[in-house]
Amino acid sequence: MSSLNHAVLLQPQNPFILLQHAELNVTVGEYEIGLKEFLRVVEMSTELDGGKAKALGGCGRRAALGAKMVSTPDLSTLSGKSAEVAKSEPNSVFQD
Numbered sequence: 080m081s082s083l084n085h086a087v088l089l090q091p092q093n094p095f096i097l098l099q100h101a102e103l104n105v106t107v108g109e110y111e112i113g114l115k116e117f118l119r120v121v122e123m124s125t126e127l128d129g130g131k132a133k134a135l136g137g138c139g140r141r142a143a144l145g146a147k148m149v150s151t152p153d154l155s156t157l158s159g160k161s162a163e164v165a166k167s168e169p170n171s172v173f174q175d
Contacts, residue, residue, distance in 0.1 A: 080107070094123045098138045101145060110149050117146035 083103060086096045101116030124139025 092123070094120045094138045094142075097123070098142050098145075101142065105145065105149055114146055114149045117142045117149065121146060 080103060083096070083100050086093075087100050090096055097116050097120050101113045101120065104110075104116060105113035120142035121139055124137070124142065
């Protein structure tokens, strides 16, 4: 982990290194840091084409999926009423 931290310090503008750093942080349970890094990669990978954002590809798409995975709560961990609401309301924040 320390060698990857050094790589981030040396090349903070490299989205591939930040993506690896985010995935490693999520793996060891540092979800807040992982989410922050995933969102940084998405921001770095987003390009505007005539005022419209282009579709993400490569590490940007992988980071977007990682951010979604980290920020979406697990329905099995919610208490009774919250889980019922999440399952019954399709427009709930707990659903896609």
